[in-house]
Amino acid sequence: xxxxxxxxxxxxxxxxxxxxxxxxxxxxxxxxxxxxxxxxxxxxxxxxxxxxxxxxxxxxxxxxxxxxxxxxxxxxxxxxxxxxxxxxxxxxxxxxxxxxxxxxxxxxxxxxxxxxxxxxxxxxxxxxxxxxxxxxxxxxxxxxxxxxxxxxxxxxxxxxxxxxxx
Numbered sequence: 001x002x003x004x005x006x007x008x009x010x011x012x013x014x015x016x017x018x019x020x021x022x023x024x025x026x027x028x029x030x031x032x033x034x035x036x037x038x039x040x041x042x043x044x045x046x047x048x049x050x051x052x053x054x055x056x057x058x059x060x061x062x063x064x065x066x067x068x069x070x071x072x073x074x075x076x077x078x079x080x081x082x083x084x085x086x087x088x089x090x091x092x093x094x095x096x097x098x099x100x101x102x103x104x105x106x107x108x109x110x111x112x113x114x115x116x117x118x119x120x121x122x123x124x125x126x127x128x129x130x131x132x133x134x135x136x137x138x139x140x141x142x143x144x145x146x147x148x149x150x151x152x153x154x155x156x157x158x159x160x161x162x163x164x165x166x
Contacts, residue, residue, distance in 0.1 A: 042108020
């Protein structure tokens with residue numbers, strides 16, 4: 001906390017947001033089965049899966065964003081805005097990484113999720129940036145790291161794109 005407080009105080013004093021990378025995919029694959037796939041890819045049909053006091057979560061994305069807001073509150077910056085600087089779901093490479101799951105994630109994300117706010121901050125849109133535009137077939141690391149793109153390296157869409165609005 002000693003490092004976080006001065007950073008969030010600086011951001012708050014300058015009217016700047018905190019940028020956070022939010023990847024439900026990595027939480028899902030790292031959970032040893034504790035996180036359900038439908039919760040991670042917006043597939044709960046509006047059903048609340050996780051209760052946190054009076055707050056109810058229908059998807060892991062909102063829970064992860066609200067965990068950042070909770071940390072900011074504890075650090076003394078309750079009004080600091082969070083911007084999701086990266087989020088995405090791979091379409092191949094590891095467990096849960098399929099074109100169908102990636103398409104479901106992006107559809108859920110863009111189907112009002114970011115514009116409606118979170119349970120902790122209802123009505124406050126979450127500025128969100130997608131990772132990545134193209135697959136990176138030369139990228140080292142886990143196989144899934146090469147497959148986060150909305151398009152293949154030859155510029156072909158991997159699944160139907162939805163209208164991205166703010």
